[in-house]
Amino acid sequence: MNKYGRVALIGAGPGDLDLLTLKGKEYLRKADCIVYDRLCNKKMLELASSDCEMIFVGKANHHHTLTQDKINELLYEKAKEYDFVVRLKGGDPYVFGRGGEEALYLKERDIPVEIVPGVSSSIAALADAGIPITHRGLAKGFQVITAHSRKDEPTNIDFTQLMDEDVTLVFLMGLAHVGEIARGLINAGRAADTKVAVVSNGTTNHQRKVVGTLSNIESLVNEAGLESPSIIVVGKVVGLAADLDFFEKRPFFGKRFFLPKIQSFNYKLETGITEILYNELEERLEKDGAEVVTVVTGKIKPVECDLGFLELATTGDYIVFTSGNGVRSFFWNLFEKQGRDIRAVSNFRFAVVGEKTAAILREFGIVADLIPEKQTGAELAELLKKNVSEGVAINWLCGKVQSPEFEKTLGSDYALNKIVCYENVQNELTISDELKEEIRKCDGAIFTSGSNAKAVAGITLPDKVFSIGPSCTAVLKGQGVNEVTEAVDASYDGIINILRY
Known part of the structure; x- marks a missing residue:
């Protein structure tokens, strides 16, 4: 039996x-330890368990955190310490990633190795820049x-072997040598007006590209300041x-927003509680092309509560x-x-604040009876x-800290039973000066709750500040943020709509 991980x-x-x-x-x-490039x-690291050890071994151009030999040794040592070690490498491990060297080093020391191929930037970055790597004709x-x-030192490329005009050439890790590459191809016989593109940070929402020819690509890259x-x-x-750059034509491409977020949870009968790693609004913004700068301000956790009202129910009482x-x-x-089931709520009607909450309720087999057109507590x-008729109980399942608008608007004439069933556990935020400057330079800041x-x-926030609704706006203005654009509809759809106009 192998004693190593x-x-x-x-x-x-x-x-x-x-x-x-x-x-x-x-x-x-599943990883016990992740060694990453x-x-x-970095959002991939959020997939790991909270007790997973993270080790950064990244390499910038001629600036290495660890040499390759030291990385090999590190992987070996961690395999002796943990059951399962992940070596996370950009692109594909075997496409100029030195993955073969790492695998051989471990194999020679009887460490079981598995390769999980990745999508190579040599194809994907071109696709998102509108450039198919092959095309008929x-x-x-x-x-x-x-x-x-x-x-x-020069690139040591034999450009005479790269003369076939019907073959696409892709150079990786070559930004510092773009002029040398262009001149090398021209000197070897390629036409000076041969088309060239340079794609920076491909497939990400801060992707940039310049398109030119072998004769002018170096100056275009320098003018654009590509990195x-x-x-x-x-x-x-x-x-x-120009015809196929769908990626860059998304509505928020080139925009950057600051979005403080609360980490939530999911619950399903078949899986139990799981963490929701990504904020839905964050995902939607990124799908539409935006860069999103986030800080996690807190974590939502369910708390055990008294459900004794279920025994006291009369037909027509509400759960809200x-x-x-x-x-x-x-x-x-x-x-x-x-340890009860859905029969426990058979006497109740259900009211929810909006369509999103109604959709989550439907996951548990219940269709909401009341949904307001405007999604606010008021x-x-x-x-x-x-x-609600006289004598009907309203059982409000809510958080430990809530906006007062629902309770205030309902007033004291109704039998409101307030049951706290979750809480927002605040994080102790430490925001670096570097991140503060990054936030200040964003195109806008988006707030989806007063607690955020x-x-x-x-x-210091960007000039444009967006709020999901009245309660959130009130908090912002109380903090001296006077210019706030508020969503007409207090929902993520409402936020998206005000960002577009």
Whole structure:
């Protein structure tokens, strides 16, 4: 029996979190230790368990945290310490990633190794820049070449072997040598007007590209100030970039927003409680092309609560939810803490604050009876007042700290039973000066709750500040933020709408 743990070399892909493979995600969740590179999307690390050891071994151009020999030794030592070690590498481990060297080193020391291929930037970054690496009539094949060299030395590429105009050339790690590459190809016989593109930070929402020819690409790159990682592509297919750059035509591409967020949880009967790692609004913004700068201000946790009102119910009493967290926390209490099932709520009607909360309620097999047109606590209270008969109990499943608008609008004439079933455990935020400056330079700051606004009070915000609703706006204005654009509809859809106009 092998006394050592195993090591998986995982390709993290070109940068886009969604281009990490399913097996890669699964292994990151199971890892005891992750040794990761500079070019990996840091959000991938959030998939790991809270007790997973994270070790950064990134390499910038000629600046190494650890040498390759030291990385090899580190992997070996960690395999002796842990059951499962993940080596997370940008792109694909075997495409100029030195993954083969690491695998051989471990194999020679009887460490079990598994390779999890990744999406190579040599193809994916071009695709998101609107450049297909092959195209009928334009390119019958492609060559991928490393342009990396020792410091201050030429690339040592034999350009005479790269003369076929029907083959797309892709140079990785070559930004510092773009002029040398262009001149080398021209001197070897390629036409000076051969199309060239350089793509920086491909597949990410801060992707940039310049398109030119071998004769002018160096000056265009210098003028644009492109940064590593960058890919150079040479060939006829570059001519398709203007027609196929769907990635860069998304509505928020090129925009950057600051979004403080609260980490939530999910609950399902078949899986129990799981953490929700990504904020839904954050994901939607990123899908639409925006960069999102986030800080986690707190974590939502369900709390055990008294559900004695279930025994006192009369037909027509209401259960009210003003958030999806309330829905999940209630059913967690009902199913997990009390061992009961859906029959316990058969006498009740249900009222929810909006369509999103109604959708979460439907996951538990219940259709909401009341949903206000405008998704605010005040509107929900007004709707209840129109529909609730005298003597009907209103059981509000809510958080420990809540906006007062629902309770205030409902007033004292109704039998309100307030049951706290979850809480927001605040994080102790430490925001570096570097991050503060990054936040200040954003195109806008988005706040989806008053607690998020309070958590970042005192830092300099961008000129444009967006709020999800009246309660959140009131907190911001109380902190001296006078210019606030408020969503008409207090929902993520409402936020997206005001960002677009």
